Amino acid sequence: MASLTLRRWLGNFRRYAKSDAKGGVRVMPRSIYILPTRQGLLLAVMLILMLVGSINYGSNLGYLMTFLLGGIWLNAILHTWRNLLGLTISPEGAASVFAGQTADFNLRVSNASTLDHFGISLKCKKQVGESVDIPANEEALLHLPIKTKRRGELALPEIILNTTYPLGLFYAWTYARLDLSCLVYPKPASRGEPPSLPVYSPSDAGDRGVGADDFIGLRNFRPGDSPRHIDWKAHARERGLLSKQFGGDRTEQVKLDWDLLTEQAPEQRLSQLCRFILQAEEREQSYSLRLPGQMISDGTGLIHRQNCLSLLAKFEVGDATLP
Amino acid sequence: MQHSLEQTLTFRLMLLLSLFTGLAILPHGMNLSLPINLYLIALFGWRLSSLYLPNLQPGRWLLLLATFGAIFLVYSHYQTLIGRDAGVALLVNMLLLKVIEVKKRRDIYVSVFISYFVVTTQFLFSQSIAMALYLLMVVICLTALLLEINRVKPSSHIHEPILKTLIIGIQALPIALILFVIFPRITQPLWNFTTGSSAITGFSDRVTPGAISQLIESSEVAFRVQFKQPPPPTEQRYWRGLVLWDTDGYSWYTDRSQPVGYDSVELTQISDPIVYQVFLEPHNKHWLYSLDLPIAAPANSRLSRDFQLIKKQPVTQPLLYNGRSATHYRTPQLPPILRRRALQLNDNVTQRQRDLVSQWQARSLNDQQIVNEALRYFNTQPFVYTLTPPRYINNAIDEFLFEGREGFCEHYATSFTQLMRIAAIPARLVLGYQGGEYNTLGDYFIVRQYDAHAWSEVWLEDRGWVRVDPTAAVAPERVNYPIRLNFGEEGSPALFNIDSSGFVGSIVQQFAYAFDSANVQWERWIIGYSREHQFNLMRSFGFNIFTTTQWGLITIGMIAVSLLFVGLHITWQGKQQQTRVKRTYDRFCRRLSRLGISRRPYEGPLDFARRASRRRPDLAEQIMRISDHYIQLRYAARSTDMAYPLFARQVRKFRPRRR
Numbered sequence: 001m002a003s004l005t006l007r008r009w010l011g012n013f014r015r016y017a018k019s020d021a022k023g024g025v026r027v028m029p030r031s032i033y034i035l036p037t038r039q040g041l042l043l044a045v046m047l048i049l050m051l052v053g054s055i056n057y058g059s060n061l062g063y064l065m066t067f068l069l070g071g072i073w074l075n076a077i078l079h080t081w082r083n084l085l086g087l088t089i090s091p092e093g094a095a096s097v098f099a100g101q102t103a104d105f106n107l108r109v110s111n112a113s114t115l116d117h118f119g120i121s122l123k124c125k126k127q128v129g130e131s132v133d134i135p136a137n138e139e140a141l142l143h144l145p146i147k148t149k150r151r152g153e154l155a156l157p158e159i160i161l162n163t164t165y166p167l168g169l170f171y172a173w174t175y176a177r178l179d180l181s182c183l184v185y186p187k188p189a190s191r192g193e194p195p196s197l198p199v200y201s202p203s204d205a206g207d208r209g210v211g212a213d214d215f216i217g218l219r220n221f222r223p224g225d226s227p228r229h230i231d232w233k234a235h236a237r238e239r240g241l242l243s244k245q246f247g248g249d250r251t252e253q254v255k256l257d258w259d260l261l262t263e264q265a266p267e268q269r270l271s272q273l274c275r276f277i278l279q280a281e282e283r284e285q286s287y288s289l290r291l292p293g294q295m296i297s298d299g300t301g302l303i304h305r306q307n308c309l310s311l312l313a314k315f316e317v318g319d320a321t322l323p
Numbered sequence: 324m325q326h327s328l329e330q331t332l333t334f335r336l337m338l339l340l341s342l343f344t345g346l347a348i349l350p351h352g353m354n355l356s357l358p359i360n361l362y363l364i365a366l367f368g369w370r371l372s373s374l375y376l377p378n379l380q381p382g383r384w385l386l387l388l389a390t391f392g393a394i395f396l397v398y399s400h401y402q403t404l405i406g407r408d409a410g411v412a413l414l415v416n417m418l419l420l421k422v423i424e425v426k427k428r429r430d431i432y433v434s435v436f437i438s439y440f441v442v443t444t445q446f447l448f449s450q451s452i453a454m455a456l457y458l459l460m461v462v463i464c465l466t467a468l469l470l471e472i473n474r475v476k477p478s479s480h481i482h483e484p485i486l487k488t489l490i491i492g493i494q495a496l497p498i499a500l501i502l503f504v505i506f507p508r509i510t511q512p513l514w515n516f517t518t519g520s521s522a523i524t525g526f527s528d529r530v531t532p533g534a535i536s537q538l539i540e541s542s543e544v545a546f547r548v549q550f551k552q553p554p555p556p557t558e559q560r561y562w563r564g565l566v567l568w569d570t571d572g573y574s575w576y577t578d579r580s581q582p583v584g585y586d587s588v589e590l591t592q593i594s595d596p597i598v599y600q601v602f603l604e605p606h607n608k609h610w611l612y613s614l615d616l617p618i619a620a621p622a623n624s625r626l627s628r629d630f631q632l633i634k635k636q637p638v639t640q641p642l643l644y645n646g647r648s649a650t651h652y653r654t655p656q657l658p659p660i661l662r663r664r665a666l667q668l669n670d671n672v673t674q675r676q677r678d679l680v681s682q683w684q685a686r687s688l689n690d691q692q693i694v695n696e697a698l699r700y701f702n703t704q705p706f707v708y709t710l711t712p713p714r715y716i717n718n719a720i721d722e723f724l725f726e727g728r729e730g731f732c733e734h735y736a737t738s739f740t741q742l743m744r745i746a747a748i749p750a751r752l753v754l755g756y757q758g759g760e761y762n763t764l765g766d767y768f769i770v771r772q773y774d775a776h777a778w779s780e781v782w783l784e785d786r787g788w789v790r791v792d793p794t795a796a797v798a799p800e801r802v803n804y805p806i807r808l809n810f811g812e813e814g815s816p817a818l819f820n821i822d823s824s825g826f827v828g829s830i831v832q833q834f835a836y837a838f839d840s841a842n843v844q845w846e847r848w849i850i851g852y853s854r855e856h857q858f859n860l861m862r863s864f865g866f867n868i869f870t871t872t873q874w875g876l877i878t879i880g881m882i883a884v885s886l887l888f889v890g891l892h893i894t895w896q897g898k899q900q901q902t903r904v905k906r907t908y909d910r911f912c913r914r915l916s917r918l919g920i921s922r923r924p925y926e927g928p929l930d931f932a933r934r935a936s937r938r939r940p941d942l943a944e945q946i947m948r949i950s951d952h953y954i955q956l957r958y959a960a961r962s963t964d965m966a967y968p969l970f971a972r973q974v975r976k977f978r979p980r981r982r
Contacts, residue, residue, distance in 0.1 A: 029894070039429070039432040039436075042432065042433070042436060043432075043436050043439075046436045046437075046439065046440060049440070050439070050440060050443050053443065053444070054443070057407070057447050058508070058639075058640060059443075059446045059447055059450075060450075060503075060640075060849055060850050060851075060852050061446035061450050061455055061849065061850065062443050062446045062447070063502075063503055063506060064499060064503050064849065065439075065442065065443045065446065065458070065462070066443065067498070067499040067500075067502040067503050067506070068462075068492065068495060068496070068499040069439060069462070070495075070498070070499070070502065071494075071495030071496065071497070071498030071499045071502075072466065072491055072492060072495040074495070074498060074882070074886060075491050075494050075495045075498070075886070075889060076491070077886075078886065078889055078890045078893060079491060079893065081890075082893045082894065085894065114896075115896055118470075118473065118474035118475070119473045119474045119475055131475050132475055133474050133475045133476050163473075164473050165470070165473040165474055166469070166470045166473055166487060166491065167466070167469045167470065167473065167491075168428075168432060168469055168472065168473045169469075
């Protein structure tokens, strides 16, 4: 417990890689921390043994070799430090995921110097990212996978850029805070049918029934549908028996409404709505989404889906109590 | 795909690790016994074959068995597991076993670190330049492996990490040297293991017929001497080692129960003292060598009554000391007890020896003439100087004098000394070296084992102790031009039969001298670096007033300064090109501003290029090309092959004229 308090207190003095104008951060000389690794300590012990042996046998070449390796040991501090120095990390984006999935934060680490940097790794809390070599004047895209738990905006936590190159005797690291977040959609609930109401929206041309217009989407097969309207291709893809709908005033439009899912807790409702959106997209149905105080009207397609899911992700549960 | 530093080890890495540790162990083959060597070879073979045939990779139990096998083998051979020889044998076995079981990166670190240790233990056996260079190479290769496992993609060629290791090593060199010079040397070992006996050639303190002729087959260096003034001629370069007073009729020695003592002896010098510096190879004995006759003892040693230099500890490290000698001298009175000792005879004296001596006595008026008679006898009788005398079985001196008459310096010296004693002239035997080869490059003399020599000293009433070399009477060339052997040491490659008169011969000679000079510096400053050196060095800087704490602080300070330099150097390194690119671009901007087109502070290179192109359409192509190039070099994400030189050339060629 005490160590936790101490650590938190020490955190106040923590140095971070310096932000640059382009939203990235640059590793500055004084933002690098360095400590010997287990191997570094092992070599130190070996060197002490070698020194004792050299003293005992009065071996001057033994001394020389021990001191040379000792010098290399000390020098490794500088080289490990140098291997991190001057690198810049810039946010490259993170694709949205559903809660429970692993968010993939993309970070670009660039080496604008003429010195090769090797064995650069990214780490975030316990999550170990991949390692890369970044030759002079090159850059590398690093993926930092972070497990998501709940929906909403997931900001990239404090990350640690680290290295043990060249000799593995020292571990150098730097803390970086980047303005990068990943939108986490609600976890989709299990499949089911939305409680939908066929809607009649009168048009200027009058009630034209169903099937008069162009193809507008798919809906579940109902006994009585013309076999000619069954989407056999979808059936072949094992998506179930679906009927093609053609435009008209009485086509089935999926209306996803918060208020229609009365029996469920708020988060559950969002999960359910998320699933319905995915289903509607799958069936190429047009759908609208209504949340308390917010509304996205009919539409299909990726952008529409993204808008709807984002709405779900960002929805503040407190809003539900609003009239 | 996730790249991680913890991925499995590649075949190449394993092979290199095996080879490099093999190279680290290799020189120990000379120090270890045959069964242990065979066991090591088997382990190494096992390692290599299991690399190619993974089925041969041993399990834990088999490895444990092999470990016990190694311990048993070492223990049964040395009867111990500690100490230099047994310790090294065990360590080397453990290293190979570790390399066999390597699975993870962590194991590579451990193997490399143990290899460092193994390399360092080799210096307990051999300290030559060649060995040091070889082991340095091995250490660099081993360290390069560490670089290799700390990067993700393996290097395209092994020279890449080796080069980087060299850089790190060279940067570490100042620290190593600072510590080497300053770290206090302790003269006594912390604890004493019985060190393995490695034969060191040199005299023993007992001369038996044939002892020196064995020595003479070695061309190893005994010591080197540098004179502060013109060196004495060859016939005066007798290097006095030890004096033997007593004989049992077969061998000559000095009875330890009757030490001669260190009472100060007052010597009458007739010539000016000769000052010189001796650099002695370790011979594990207490005595030092000096030009006949020493008049002062160097540090940590004493001058005995019979003019031997005796050191308190045996010489186990190369030793540098100052000598002071007089080539012409008169020694003081001989105390009765020593006179008696110098006349002591054994029962190997025969009647024909006595007859010979009484003939000389009959012809002589004084002792000096008897000595001359004896020398004349050796000179006129058919005595032969040979390295391979016949074996004298019963009474060596008698058989040599009257039957064989073939012998070497020890035969002449021992028989002469005995004959003098029969003539009631106090005499003693002296062992040492004679002559020495001059190294023109280093301006010093090299005295080798084959310069080993024995001679006599006789007491003459009016002159004191006088050196008499009966060998010179038989083979004067032995003294003036010491023999040069055409064969090398046993087991060593044949030596050049150096004939320095020819052109090639003189070049070979020059190389040999240069090599020996390098060796001297090496042994003097590296291997022989001692507490005395340390004190002298510090004193020469005027530093002896500091305390240990202050010394520690100074050491840390110097290391810090060295690290600071390295740190500044490597920090500055990577920025170099960027500033170079920027500098060149600035020159380009300056040339444009001479035309009245100046870059505004807020203007990016592309905007500036566009504006400049609009102003001077005739230069547009050039301006755009240079600017593109600059942006590529400076800002491009991916490094391009378009290197700086091309950019620089374009800027150099850009010499617009005013319109």
